[in-house]
Amino acid sequence: MEELEKIEQEIKEALETAKSKEALEKIRIAYLGRSGKLTAILRSLKDFSVEERRKTGAAANKLRTEIEKVLDEKEKKVIGKEGGRGEDITLLVLPKDKVYFGSLHPLTIVGRDIKKIFTSMNFSVAEGPEAETEYYNFDALNIPANHPAREMWDTFWVKSQTDAKDGKNLLMRTHTSPVQIRFMEKHKPPFAIIAPGRVFRYEATDSSHEINFHQVEGLAVDKKISLANLKFVVEEFFSRFFEEKLSFRFRPSYFPFVEPGVEVDIKLPGEEKWLEVMGAGMVHKRVLEGVRIDSEKWQGFAFGMGVERLAMIKYGIPDIRLFYSGDLRFIKQF
Template sequence: MVIFALKNSALEAIERAQNLAELETSYKAYLGKKGELTLILRSLANLNEAERKVQGKEANDLRNLLEKRFAERKKEIQREEIVIQEKLAIREHVDVTAPGKRLPKGHTHPLTLAQTKAEEIFQTMGFTVAQGPEIETEWYNFDALNIPANHPARDMWDTFWLKPKNAGHLLRTHTSPVQIRYMEKHNPPLRIIAPGRIFRYEATDASHEFNFYQLEGLMVGKEVSVANFKAIIEEFYRQFFGKPVAIRLRPSYFPFTEPSFEVDMRWNKGAWLEMMGAGIVHPNVFRAVGYIPAEWRGFAFGMGLDRLAMMKYQIPDIRLLYSGDLRFLQQF
């Protein structure tokens, strides 16, 4: 009775197996080292000779039957899996001769377009592109630029100070620190531009952002003058906007230049637009980097890349540049 019941349950388990893993589990349950039939075969030694002959024959016959049926079922499952794989292969067939799908092209951000164009123009005039960190020290952002602590000129820059404030770290308010770092490591004469992101604690509107891009420039030599600066900026605007433009210089004040001036540009024969601040490098700035003011002169300037991009591509609101709106970006 035990052998008969075991035979029926084992054969049912073999038929229920849907994959090789399930079949292997059933095999171990009946014919494994601790399988039910294996335990019966081991227990035959405890029977008398007459019982051992009868039950031994029945158990061995069942083992041979199950071994055969397990092997047959294994081949059946393997054939079934091959059929399934072939059907999947047909369904997922790739025609390598078919034309590929054209991937959509990305669009270059207008700020990147403006910065790349500006860098190319200044490089043709002998300027090197310099970079610096966005997290700056108080020394590079203010002190070395002739803006000492408690100087009222610091109110001109709404600064994001990093905690703890007494550590003197901040998000740079201009890329002028790049000029200081570059002059510390290079001897004059030199020409550099420093494009990059800057941060100001300002309210956001159509023409202001707390995070925007600036391009500053510096030229140092023996006989550098305002006339040199004017000629370079006029040529830059001519190439950038693709047409000659008129500019004018208005007296102004910046602590790191003396004299200082604002640069205005006449746009489309209309009103004058303020475009940048500039001036002759202050002697104290040269002293901070180890230059001798009596031997060297230079001019420095700073303009907003955002404004250049807005004017060139007729963008009415600076916030569009940072919106991530694909409808806007796909126009470029």
């Protein structure tokens, strides 16, 4: 290793003074040629211990690559100089003053990708509270109390401080759909929004289930918005998001706040499996009427998707729990 450091120093000095193509070539021969000094070290590695070989080998190889690079650069400059204009030959320096730009969480990155695509299609962004009332999370979305349909959403309930009245019970929102209701209460159609945010489910965690995760809700209401428009927006979104030519599958489903209900599957090129990525549909008559929007006059679509799921597909992340691990070995990759 010491030998290596010595050579590195020598080369640096030599390079500093070398101002012609010939001088550079001499350096190349002296260190990297068949009987060059660095070549000799690389050849002698076989006599070293395994540990030593690994360490020195790696360092020597790295140095060789560095020198080759600098030599090439200098050569170009020298040629430039010989053509009339020149600069000082810079030093071979390994990065010393390292500058570090922090990493954004992959969910932030994916969340922004999603927002960017939708805002380019004129959707606005809205948000709502994470702790919700039973009314906004269920009742207003046409999810009946005392019906098994409500069991599609396993719910974290907040221990209440007082006896809450019907619909006033507090819970952790199980989806971003309450934002639809809150938005429609305050705005008159036409509008098109997405509502990203954190949601909660009371369920066992595993590689694809978490007790908190993120969704993006979408809602567009106007006089002539149809299922065909929903298809356009959805296909446009996913194609842009994955930057690939996808196959799509729209099939019937049921969510109490839309009718007809649709499930959207995608297939990435070269893959066999269909991936369920979105629930959607036309906003239910009763949901519109509940926020005093005339359902004879206005209609629209709504959709919802999981952000983690999209990030997992996009980046090939195998386990949803990584997102909440706080592990910088994970986060610094993005």
